[in-house]
Amino acid sequence: MSTAIEFRNVTKTFHGANYSAVDHVSLTIDEGEFITILGSSGCGKTTLLKMINRLYEPDSGSVILFGEDISTVDVVKVRRRIGYVIQQIGLFPHYTVSENIATVPKLLKWDKAKIAARVDELLTLVGLDPKEFRNRYPSQLSGGQQQRIGLARALAVDPKIMLMDEPFGAIDSITREKLQDELLNLHRNMGKTFLFVTHDIEEAFKLGDRVIIMNEGKILQFDTPEAIIREPADPFVQSLVDSAKAKEAFWRAYL
């Protein structure tokens, strides 16, 4: 299997901060893996993600996608090769659903028929009926539906890498469970590399083939959920696992 993403000793410090948001991080991710990045707010997980599509530039070190150092590639080209989904979704309110999904294909000057077919294909893929949804505006959709469109828009030009920054963070727990299951299915069928940032340990362990656990800009452990639960590498990881177990015990008391 080939390497999709590689961080080589990457550091990023924000202006005026006392410690590095990302502190000398090195890691490799294989093509087709579903990686979740887990940590509490301020741990650097979003910074790590945003250095992959160059929304942030590292202070030192390099980020390599499929063997290519992205600092040497035109930033717009890098971003168009990568799908990006954020918690606030950021749909364009003045565009219909199909115009939203077609944004990048249009910029790449696909012909109309190809765009229309792709929009319908993507809507079906994310579980929305094209006939019913393609001409709606974002304001006419529920939060869950909006995030489905956000996902479809990010998938539009078939990127090999998908970056997701707490995409289900603002969605109710029933819809979230459903979206998680569907996302797992999508991943299984597409063979893309997924990076998914979350602060929810259950979500991280449910979705990730491997989980990156971060704190204060450092990677504490990067392993399969099973290995992390069996052998937490660090007191912080231990406390995370314990907190999840405590929650589990809380529910068990009512069964």
Add this chain to the structure above:
Amino acid sequence: MIEYLTRYYDKLLTATLEHLEIVMITLMISLAIAAVLTIVSSYSKVVSRVLLNLFSMIYSIPSLALLALLIPVTGLGKKTAIIALVIYNQYLLLRNFLAGLEGVDPSIIEAAKGMGLTRMQMLFRVQVPLAKSALIAGMRIALVSTVGIATIASAINAGGLGGILFDGLRTMNIPKIVWGSILSALLAILIDRLLVFVEKRSEKADK
């Protein structure tokens, strides 16, 4: 009062049209320059701050003083008036344009950036359409202020309704003062309403 209107309606009409001409030429030039400055500012925060401070300083110069400063350079007349009005407008337009563009929901900007929109694509496909009402609001303020300051420009022989107003003041001719004021106020209100109408129409077209 009415007698003055019936006797000198052609003079009043000519002055109104002249006034409108100054306002329209000023608007076209102002918008073109403000558009370029807005685009330049979108590339650099420093440039945008420098421009805004510069124009706010100029804006604080009283209009008669600015006109007087320009006379040695560009002489008396319409040209000088239009130059002064364009300079004043830059502050109003640039400030409102930049505030409008910056007011667009940051998560929409981030999503657009992450999708690989270039700065120009971001500006014209996302920011401008979403900031449309703020942009039009800026134009309205600039237009109304142009109509007002243009009356003062007649002090340097630029013509327009200010000419009638100042004639009236010099000779204490009340009808001239009143008609000069009424017509310039009406002009400002009409132009403002026209822009409101345009804004409403474009909003309807969006839906």
